[in-house]
Amino acid sequence: MVADSTTALGQRLRKAERRGHFWAYVLIAPLFLFVALSFIVPLGTVLLNSVYDPIIPDNLSRTVRALDAWNGPRDQVPPEPVFAALAQDLKIAVQEQKAGAIANRLNIEESGLRTIFMRAARRVAAQEEGPWAPFFEAADPAWAQPLIWGNIRNLAEPTHSLFFLSALDSRRLADASVAPQPEDQRIHITIYLRTLGVALTVTLACLALGFPLAYLLAHLRDKTANLLLILVLLPFWTSLLVRTTAWMVVLQKEGVINSLLQAVGLITEPLPLVFNRFGVVAAMTHILLPFMILPMYSVMRQIPASYVRAARSLGASPSTAFLRVYLPQCIPGIGAGALLVFILALGYYITPALLGGSTDQMISYFVADNMGRSLNWGLASALAAILLAAVLVLYAIYDRIAGPGNLKLG
Amino acid sequence: MSAALPLYTTPLQRIGHWILWIFCATVLIFLIAPVLVVVPLAFNNEPYFHFPR
Numbered sequence: 364m365v366a367d368s369t370t371a372l373g374q375r376l377r378k379a380e381r382r383g384h385f386w387a388y389v390l391i392a393p394l395f396l397f398v399a400l401s402f403i404v405p406l407g408t409v410l411l412n413s414v415y416d417p418i419i420p421d422n423l424s425r426t427v428r429a430l431d432a433w434n435g436p437r438d439q440v441p442p443e444p445v446f447a448a449l450a451q452d453l454k455i456a457v458q459e460q461k462a463g464a465i466a467n468r469l470n471i472e473e474s475g476l477r478t479i480f481m482r483a484a485r486r487v488a489a490q491e492e493g494p495w496a497p498f499f500e501a502a503d504p505a506w507a508q509p510l511i512w513g514n515i516r517n518l519a520e521p522t523h524s525l526f527f528l529s530a531l532d533s534r535r536l537a538d539a540s541v542a543p544q545p546e547d548q549r550i551h552i553t554i555y556l557r558t559l560g561v562a563l564t565v566t567l568a569c570l571a572l573g574f575p576l577a578y579l580l581a582h583l584r585d586k587t588a589n590l591l592l593i594l595v596l597l598p599f600w601t602s603l604l605v606r607t608t609a610w611m612v613v614l615q616k617e618g619v620i621n622s623l624l625q626a627v628g629l630i631t632e633p634l635p636l637v638f639n640r641f642g643v644v645a646a647m648t649h650i651l652l653p654f655m656i657l658p659m660y661s662v663m664r665q666i667p668a669s670y671v672r673a674a675r676s677l678g679a680s681p682s683t684a685f686l687r688v689y690l691p692q693c694i695p696g697i698g699a700g701a702l703l704v705f706i707l708a709l710g711y712y713i714t715p716a717l718l719g720g721s722t723d724q725m726i727s728y729f730v731a732d733n734m735g736r737s738l739n740w741g742l743a744s745a746l747a748a749i750l751l752a753a754v755l756v757l758y759a760i761y762d763r764i765a766g767p768g769n770l771k772l773g
Numbered sequence: 774m775s776a777a778l779p780l781y782t783t784p785l786q787r788i789g790h791w792i793l794w795i796f797c798a799t800v801l802i803f804l805i806a807p808v809l810v811v812v813p814l815a816f817n818n819e820p821y822f823h824f825p826r
Binding site for chain 2: 576
């Protein structure tokens with residue numbers, strides 16, 4: 364009897380819990396859908412774009428099949444059937460106005476292929492009958508070279524790693540081997556290192572400026588602290604673009620600082636403060652400083668003042684009390700602030716674009732450049748994917764060092 | 774800390790206290806000045822970032 368009622372009670376409890384879980388999931392569902400649609404789908408598209416590139420297999424399908432059937436060595440030019448298949452593909456591509464897209468895709472791999480391809484496409488459209496191999500060679504001698512064929516074969520699969528190779532300053536040659544880019548085109552790794560360097564500099568600068576201020580704010584009377592906190596929050600609430608242009612006003616040749624220093628007589632020539640690394644780091648530090656101060660401040664406020672007093676009364680010197688009692692308790696705030704600033708700084712675009720010179724642009728500038736100007740979306744996606752992977756790796760390292768609990772955002 | 778320092782504060786601590794205050798004042802000026810600098814520019818009728826005379 365007792366056992367029976369216990370089981371029944373257990374069942375009723377489980378049922379009630381299940382119902383509670385169900386409603387919890389229903390309540391979460393809109394948020395989950397929103398996150399999925401607004402975050403996971405776009406991010407997934409970007410990641411997909413970096414490996415999925417079906418222009419050539421979609422539009423030159425006969426050529427790709429004929430090349431597969433022939434499967435000759437890469438240093439040879441394919442035989443007549445491949446040329447015939449290409450001619451057929453080109454006729455359709457010209458009809459459907461796809462020839463330009465194919466030519467652009469080939470041109471990304473090897474500049475110059477666009478002209479060669481478009482000339483052949485125009486001539487083929489006007490020609491009825493083969494033999495096609497001599498016809499193509501007459502259109503451009505490059506068709507009798509293995510280079511263009513090697514590039515078509517590199518692109519024959521809809522998924523490939525060419526964009527990632529390009530993002531890491533390498534390329535796949537016509538003979539299918541991977542080689543570093545020519546010296547003057549090896550830019551991306553330098554820019555990744557520059558991005559990391561700027562983000563690290565900004566994080567350290569924010570830490571150096573933010574820690575004393577957070578300490579002072581946390582140990583002031585509430586009234587004074589709130590007043591001074593407004594001075595931190597006011598720039599935080601101002602638009603990023605306004606603050607970036609404000610720095611341009613402050614730092615430019617006839618700007619506030621240069622006019623001031625010249626009026627005082629400290630300098631005769633205006634200092635180059637903007638359109639260089641200094642301007643970028645100063646403005647980014649200014650923009651990101653509140654992200655460092657606020658988590659540190661909220662953590663420091665919760666550290667009881669009695670701990671340091673106890674350490675002092677037990678004989679610790681001020682520096683020992685600070686380093687061994689106070690500082691370890693600040694670590695969650697420092698970690699959260701530093702991580703926040705570092706990750707935000709890695710993706711900065713507007714500030715370096717407006718305040719930096721040509722050697723201060725960060726990786727997001729090149730992502731935007733490949734999106735908007737070069738129209739190489741695959742490379743832009745690969746660059747973004749590598750940046751994302753780098754952030755995740757750095758976060759994993761941070762998590763391993765600082766521990767999962769050691770993060771406190773506000 | 775904002776109130777008068779306790780009597781047992783050593784001169785070195787006093788100096789440190791004022792250095793902290795001066796440093797923090799500088800950081801606060803660094804934070805707020807660029808935001809305030811753009812205000813007079815709103816009264817500018819030139820297309821460039823020059824201060825109105």
